[in-house]
Amino acid sequence: MDLDLGKRIRNAIAAFTGKAYIDEGAVKELVKELQRTLISADVDVHLVLKVTKEIEKQALELEAHKDLAIRERVVKIVYDKLVEILGENYEPKLDNRKILLLGLYGTGKTTTAAKLGKYYKTRGMRVAVVCADTDRPAAYEQLEQLCNQAGLAFYGEKGEKGSEKIVEHALAKFGDYNIIIVDSSGRNALDEGLIDELKRISAVMQPDEKLLVLSADIGQVAGKQAQAFNEGVGVDGIIVTKADGSAKAGGALSAAHTANAKVMFIGTGEHINDFRPYDSKKYVARLLGFPDLEALISKVKEVESEMTADSMKVVEEKLTMKTFLEQLRAAKKMGPLKEVFSMMGAPDVPDEIISQGEDKMKRFEAIINSMTPEERENPELVKSAERIGRIAKGSGTSVADVKELLRQFDIVSKMMHGFKKDRGMRRKIEHMLRRGGGLFKF
Ligand SMILES: Nc1nc2c(ncn2[C@@H]2O[C@H](COP(=O)(O)OP(=O)(O)OP(=O)(O)O)[C@@H](O)[C@H]2O)c(=O)[nH]1
């Protein structure tokens, strides 16, 4: 598995779902991290930008609707988009077939011949595997050994250089088999020699399926290779090997999909059983470390209910200077707080409170820092001219500034008190918090 990619996407999602507020900034942060992650996994930059823009747009539309359970919805959007760029799923049919495997050097053709054979054998088919690689020394022995391990019929001719002749003899021998898999020679690159050899084999064999074997570590080059092979010899589908070891598997899979190459199987290890039909949904779920989308969403729900519980704890708590400042900052980020309040039927919050300038916020912060811990917890202690003077001096602000902060604190504090007594209002606040929309954390 593509651990690195999965881990980074998981972290990005966790950072997002763990946020107290889901706002435009949170969505943009998530989208940025997804972009970085996918690009580093060698997914095509244009594709990444296209898809992440779509994620952002859809997620922000949810925000605008103040949708319930916004975290779940955004995670689902991300999941669906990942599935979309990684292709579809393949369900192998169990009918009789002649399969020709082709690909460049070392991509895993020979290993895959045995894996594929074992796959169909386990499903009750009679399978024979043929070595038509006349190029690689000991290709015969390698495949013979793998077939013996997997209990598959094997045919090859040591020393014979005409691969199409070997295939012809194999077909005569295995006429009553359900599945015949032919392993062919590799090359450093797709050249005339290879195209010619594959054409000669095809002419004799008449394969039902020509499957290109690609290694995941080539990343997005997979798309170009699939196209080149398709133009040169015709390709019906691809098998992506070494999806276990490469951080670029996501890039290879998405590029193949973009190039209209159907990913049929993936190889996920050296062992003969490390092989399965490809399913982009399952791939993404494994990548993210969850068996399926349901499990992922239920995890997000858990986080969400924790978040709501946290927020509600703040509702229960007494407003202090520290929380007051945090709320002012949050409110500033959240934008039109007035609207939120009026939706709740709350008395108008004075504009001066919700639209503080940055320099005033800094002054308030300095003032709060100059208070003693007791004063911060209980601002009503700050009454005497002496204390006010001390705090103004300590914070490098004026007496008027300190008084203004105290006055604003008083207004919000009284409002909150009113909210808390009003059960209907409590419920409304609770509801707002659940939406994850912007709100003071009272
Ligand atoms: N980790 C991992 N290794 C694999 C996988 N598939 C193949 N390999 C390894 O990749 C190496 C090359 O595999 P081969 O099957 O010999 O590749 P080939 O395409 O037949 O190579 P040539 O015949 O030389 O062109 C071997 O060491 C395999 O064990 C896979 O899915 N995962």
Ligand SMILES: [Mg+2]
């Ligand atoms: Mg080989």
